[in-house]
Amino acid sequence: VKVAVVGLGSMGLGIATSLVRAGINTIGYDVVRSSVERFIAMGGEGPPTLEQAVCEVDAVVLVVLNAEQVEAVLFASGGLEMTRADAIVIVCVTMAPDRARSIASRVVASGRQYIDAPISGGSLKAAEGQLTVLVSGPPDAISRANGVFGAMATKIYNVGDEPGVGSAFKLINQLLAGVHIAAACEAIVLAKRIGLDIAKVYEVIKNSAGNSWMFENRIAHVVANDYSPKSAVEIFTKDLGIVSDVSRDKKFATPMAASALQLFLMTASTGMGKDDDASVARLYALLSGTNLD
């Protein structure tokens, strides 16, 4: 099996190196050459052009930022036509389900197969090959791509036979994850404001009915006062933006997600967009004059 990973940001680089580690012949590509060089330095193969990267592979794994970049790679830059006629296109990007279906239909029209495969877990888990992936697509394509998913993820959920279903599951997950981060930050700064020891609050809540996966994971960053990006604020302005677009399109009110989106936007607008998403706690601290140290 030969695979190209297109998009070598923190997630894509982690996936590409996980594939190499699993013994898969992997080629990396990114429009930013320094990202490719990072992959080469880690033992990867990184030719200078998109065409050289994708022309001989069995599968192209796209780990770019958003749907626009997927379309740019596949259609505007001609990446799809550069691949073999039997190649599988695996898209790990979070996007609206309708958008995934639209891109899939263009890929399928070219005779190739499309797998919707949004990922979660953050860059550390990407580097360790321990992501969660929500896969939907034709069963025979998923079966052909099993080795790729097994190399990048420890949790592989096969959620449907049609593209768009994986994206829909990811959307629901991101709604919850974003709300939980915002709520965790609101709660921990309020705790500090009313005089509690936040390290103790963290320990107690972790073991109580108020816990969430995100509370447990992100409030550790707040307690440690470490906002170096494990997953950036801008991921959630993007993903909750998709939730907002989709729910508005369906005339479905999502007041919890909407409030969370505003908090991530405020956090980004005060200059913390590239920092860890637990920085929403620093927004609450700023707004309330609370010292979190």
Next chain:
Amino acid sequence: VKVAVVGLGSMGLGIATSLVRAGINTIGYDVVRSSVERFIAMGGEGPPTLEQAVCEVDAVVLVVLNAEQVEAVLFASGGLEMTRADAIVIVCVTMAPDRARSIASRVVASGRQYIDAPISGGSLKAAEGQLTVLVSGPPDAISRANGVFGAMATKIYNVGDEPGVGSAFKLINQLLAGVHIAAACEAIVLAKRIGLDIAKVYEVIKNSAGNSWMFENRIAHVVANDYSPKSAVEIFTKDLGIVSDVSRDKKFATPMAASALQLFLMTASTGMGKDDDASVARLYALLSGTNLD
């Protein structure tokens, strides 16, 4: 040890029967006589007056609805003065930390000891003696009351030496719990609205970064279409109301808790106040014309 449990609603009755099961000499009291009779039918002792219930006990455990009822029992009805001069007053009611401190100071002024001991876990865990209790108060009083806490709870967190700290921890927990229920209901109904199988969404999210204790617990009710009250909507209109009062008093904005409170209020106002708090999902379904069956 002899203990009186005052307030025999679903939580109080569960605590009282758990104490009996643990071999503690327990007397039950409630202003609603039928509640006392339920306790008697389960093997408990239930004299007709508050004075008879509390006059000889080592500890009075209050499991009434709110701070007003605590004050009514202890002060307006004279319950505090009816107890022995060395009795311990244990208050399991969720209330604002300042209110707990105020009630504690009046109890302490009478020469008796006060323990702030808000509980969580719902009526099923109360009946099984498996609550979580967030204890704060004088160490010697807590030590004297250890057997009582051990009979009612499996998780006992000693969070401080002063009354009010337990209530503050509970407040933070309830902020998170309320937001998580609202978010879980928003997410699962949106999932249905965009065509997903909600039982499958439940299984996938339970194992993903979007999970919360409340998502896992409450969305099982939605999937089963069972809104018989394990914990009622009105608990959260009350508890998020306390979050709202406290945060406003501290000039601390809590937009996530505020949105959740509005959703619980809407759910209660459409007639579901006594139903299970997962009924917020039925509110979303109603508002969006989504059929959850």
